[in-house]
Amino acid sequence: MNLKAFTNANVIDVLQAKIEQDVTILVENGKISAMGARLPLPKAAEVFNLQHAYVCPGLFNVHVHCTKTGAGDQSLEQFSEAQRTILAINNLETYIRDGVTFIRDVGCQGMLAFDLRDAVRDGSIRVAPDMLVCGRGITMTGGSSYMSAIEADGVDECRKAARQMLKAGADWIKLFATGGVCTPNGIPGAVQLDVEEMAVVVREAHKVGVKVCVHAENPQGICNSLRAGVDCIEHGDGIDDETLELFKQTGAWFVPTLASAFDIVSGAGKGVPEEFVQKALELAEASIGNFRKAFDAGVPCACGTDCGTPFCFHTSSSKEPVIMVERCGLTPFEALRAATFDSARLLGVDQELGSIELGKKAHFAVYKNNPIEDIRHLLQCDMAIKNGEILWKR
Numbered sequence: 001m002n003l004k005a006f007t008n009a010n011v012i013d014v015l016q017a018k019i020e021q022d023v024t025i026l027v028e029n030g031k032i033s034a035m036g037a038r039l040p041l042p043k044a045a046e047v048f049n050l051q052h053a054y055v056c057p058g059l060f061n062v063h064v065h066c067t068k069t070g071a072g073d074q075s076l077e078q079f080s081e082a083q084r085t086i087l088a089i090n091n092l093e094t095y096i097r098d099g100v101t102f103i104r105d106v107g108c109q110g111m112l113a114f115d116l117r118d119a120v121r122d123g124s125i126r127v128a129p130d131m132l133v134c135g136r137g138i139t140m141t142g143g144s145s146y147m148s149a150i151e152a153d154g155v156d157e158c159r160k161a162a163r164q165m166l167k168a169g170a171d172w173i174k175l176f177a178t179g180g181v182c183t184p185n186g187i188p189g190a191v192q193l194d195v196e197e198m199a200v201v202v203r204e205a206h207k208v209g210v211k212v213c214v215h216a217e218n219p220q221g222i223c224n225s226l227r228a229g230v231d232c233i234e235h236g237d238g239i240d241d242e243t244l245e246l247f248k249q250t251g252a253w254f255v256p257t258l259a260s261a262f263d264i265v266s267g268a269g270k271g272v273p274e275e276f277v278q279k280a281l282e283l284a285e286a287s288i289g290n291f292r293k294a295f296d297a298g299v300p301c302a303c304g305t306d307c308g309t310p311f312c313f314h315t316s317s318s319k320e321p322v323i324m325v326e327r328c329g330l331t332p333f334e335a336l337r338a339a340t341f342d343s344a345r346l347l348g349v350d351q352e353l354g355s356i357e358l359g360k361k362a363h364f365a366v367y368k369n370n371p372i373e374d375i376r377h378l379l380q381c382d383m384a385i386k387n388g389e390i391l392w393k394r
């Protein structure tokens, strides 16, 4: 039996919105077996004194592209498969240093994400967050991300593409309902896959309990996706009364990816194609009010940043809750809950992750300074723990 005791922890309870002080957390074989103040220390326990640091559930980033670089102009990059693999493994380590212990990859180059996920799961890649993956997205011919996604037109091809990804082991399926910022000549306001094309994919995925997420950057695209029965809208620009009503009727989730538009804009003049900067500029400020509207209406929201896109580096995860507080007016507890427990709910892993509770896996992000006092303290993680093992320490 492997028994560890983390002492003198200030535990951030994202469910009750409070901090428990001077807590000892016992971790037995990677799971929390006891916790409380003045807990007697078992002799067999290996003791780690956290010295009154703040212990948050490990962060989630539910919208990443771990095989991409975040470089300004990625069309200039030519990687061999081995180089791409090395890059992705390094990116995974970067998430850990940001306190992120769980990611969902929503579109990668080739089939690499499946092997990465499996290698993390069996422990052959150790310093990495747990992962769920989509594999390649499904887009129309010439549609968003056609450079890496499967191009499929009509109901039959969409069904085939969905079955191919399910066969490969996709945990989620990713679709594209509209144009996008980072596809050359893509128009975020233009509708792409039709309702019937998306509906057949949803049907195939749901047959085997797999959920579907959709890139949608205008109201019509969101409506089409929700009518097709998808489970989660990504980006979701232009949410209006009609889309809100559909969100409520379907119970679909929303991942606003607030950080990426600002990151793309920050790359102006530094290698990000001017076309991408202009499109991101139009969406960035509007995305703030857009998210606030959905959040206030009770749409369930999770945290994802779209890292891997231009200037949205793999260190960006903790920026999302910071933007939710500083620009959207959420409380630090609300933003942290979105980045932990609510994201775990979206991914269906909230029984074992997302909060610090008895029986759950010991995935923690540890901060010297209190992120509830100042959410910016999230930007400097001091220690990351997964399954009770310290994977990284500043």
Ligand SMILES: [Zn+2]
Pocket (backbone or CB within 6 Å): 063, 064, 065, 106, 306
């Ligand atoms: Zn994306």
